[in-house]
Amino acid sequence: MDRHHPRHREKLLFLMFAGAIGLVLLVISGFQLMEFTDSTAFCGRLCHGVMYPEYTVYQASPHSRVTCSECHVGPGASYMVKSKVSGMPMVVALATNKFHRPIPTPVENLRPAPETCEKCHRPERFAGDLVRVHTTFATDENNTRKVDTRVLRVGGGESEVARDIHWHIAASVWYLAMDQKRQDIAWVGVQQSDGTLVEFIDPRKAEQVTPERIAKEKRLMDCVDCHNRATHIFDSPSNLIDSALTQGEIDAGLPFIKKVGVEALDPVNSSLEAANAKVEAIRDFYRANYPELAQQKSTEIDRAIAALKGVATLTTFPDMHVDWNTYKSNLGHLDPQAPGCFRCHGKLEVKGQKGKFIDAGCTSCHYTVKIQE
Amino acid sequence: MKLIREIFDDWITRAAGIVFVLIVSLTFFNLYSDLPEKYPLFGVINFSMVPILFIVGGIIFILAILWS
Numbered sequence: 001m002d003r004h005h006p007r008h009r010e011k012l013l014f015l016m017f018a019g020a021i022g023l024v025l026l027v028i029s030g031f032q033l034m035e036f037t038d039s040t041a042f043c044g045r046l047c048h049g050v051m052y053p054e055y056t057v058y059q060a061s062p063h064s065r066v067t068c069s070e071c072h073v074g075p076g077a078s079y080m081v082k083s084k085v086s087g088m089p090m091v092v093a094l095a096t097n098k099f100h101r102p103i104p105t106p107v108e109n110l111r112p113a114p115e116t117c118e119k120c121h122r123p124e125r126f127a128g129d130l131v132r133v134h135t136t137f138a139t140d141e142n143n144t145r146k147v148d149t150r151v152l153r154v155g156g157g158e159s160e161v162a163r164d165i166h167w168h169i170a171a172s173v174w175y176l177a178m179d180q181k182r183q184d185i186a187w188v189g190v191q192q193s194d195g196t197l198v199e200f201i202d203p204r205k206a207e208q209v210t211p212e213r214i215a216k217e218k219r220l221m222d223c224v225d226c227h228n229r230a231t232h233i234f235d236s237p238s239n240l241i242d243s244a245l246t247q248g249e250i251d252a253g254l255p256f257i258k259k260v261g262v263e264a265l266d267p268v269n270s271s272l273e274a275a276n277a278k279v280e281a282i283r284d285f286y287r288a289n290y291p292e293l294a295q296q297k298s299t300e301i302d303r304a305i306a307a308l309k310g311v312a313t314l315t316t317f318p319d320m321h322v323d324w325n326t327y328k329s330n331l332g333h334l335d336p337q338a339p340g341c342f343r344c345h346g347k348l349e350v351k352g353q354k355g356k357f358i359d360a361g362c363t364s365c366h367y368t369v370k371i372q373e
Numbered sequence: 374m375k376l377i378r379e380i381f382d383d384w385i386t387r388a389a390g391i392v393f394v395l396i397v398s399l400t401f402f403n404l405y406s407d408l409p410e411k412y413p414l415f416g417v418i419n420f421s422m423v424p425i426l427f428i429v430g431g432i433i434f435i436l437a438i439l440w441s
Binding site: 007010011012014015018019021022023025026028029030032033036037039041042045046 | 376379380382386389390392393396397399400403404409410411413414416417420421423424427430431434437438
């Protein structure tokens with residue numbers, strides 16, 4: 001190209017101009033692309049079949065306004081590069097249809113709680129008790145209501161003594177888990193203000209708990225050790241129907257509604273369509289057994305069916321082999337398959353003091369109150 | 374018009390022009406449209422097109438320099 005030739009100069013100027021503008025647009029588009037790949041639509045819907053259970057329950061969760069990337073990716077270039085690189089094998093697994101069903105919880109790859117949960121929640125501000133009213137309904141004709149009012153000792157965020165639930169993260173509590181899911185905890189070390197450790201150990205596993213293993217594998221307790229299902233909450237149909245009845249989405253005056261609702265959705269159906277068909281059949285149940293009521297309360301029955309279809313959406317994931325027993329919550333201790341608090345409490349004893357276990361008394365964490373209705 | 378005709382009098386500069394227009398259109402489309410959010414697969418293809426077009430444009434630029 002001859003710069004002195006007028007036509008060549010014009011061409012060169014155009015190409016340079018287009019290149020410069022193109023470069024600016026490339027930067028803008030690159031930013032757009034990165035932003036888009038961090039969006040909830042991209043994470044939840046592009047890999048629709050795989051992430052469908054997680055995405056569905058996320059939308060109904062208390063964290064539905066927090067984007068996937070805020071917890072799973074993180075801010076800044078290093079996190080972005082890390083997530084894109086670690087995501088490549090997942091893309092290959094998806095393309096070759098070689099992924100686990102259900103998807104294993106990425107316990108070891110989760111970002112540290114101080115960079116996620118604690119951006120909004122301040123542990124040191126957890127003080128005082130929390131009154132929790134837990135309402136359940138029986139599967140009898142009257143859907144008999146049972147109210148359990150309990151005061152949870154959720155304070156302790158500023159406490160320096162071992163007291164109340166959130167003390168666990170206010171203090172430096174280290175632990176050693178013997179399994180990948182962190183359900184089998186065999187050692188706990190509580191750091192004292194003078195730097196020494198008060199140790200607790202599972203007497204049945206004392207031989208496996210070596211100083212080398214503790215040094216290598218110990219982990220500082222944080223939010224997700226208890227709140228491991230803060231967003232992707234897979235609740236059972238029974239619990240979800242109880243919530244819908246409590247909130248009035250389902251009329252508790254419909255006889256046997258809890259029973260027929262649970263029967264339609266538990267055990268898990270072969271597809272969402274099958275679940276919805278069973279829920280629709282509830283209308284026939286009322287027509288056959290309560291014909292007058294079916295006419296009088298047709299609106300309430302329609303609303304109940306709509307609410308139960310919502311429950312079906314949150315509980316029916318046969319393709320990914322996910323149900324309410326798949327991912328266990330560490331909160332509390334009511335599920336025999338998920339010991340929760342009892343991973344340590346009542347199981348580990350003070351090192352060197354045989355029989356002196358970490359307190360597992362009910363009143364350590366909660367007490368009941370009677371409230372007259 | 375005469376200037377434009379003179380600049381785009383060969384196929385390689387015309388190709389560069391088309392790529393440039395495509396890059397500008399796609400960028401502005403991606404800025405203002407919510408279709409990529411609604412249809413994530415379309416979004417991925419759409420957002421990936423700009424870097425691809427930029428590379429194509431770069432190749433055309435080099436070819437234009439060499440062939441002239």
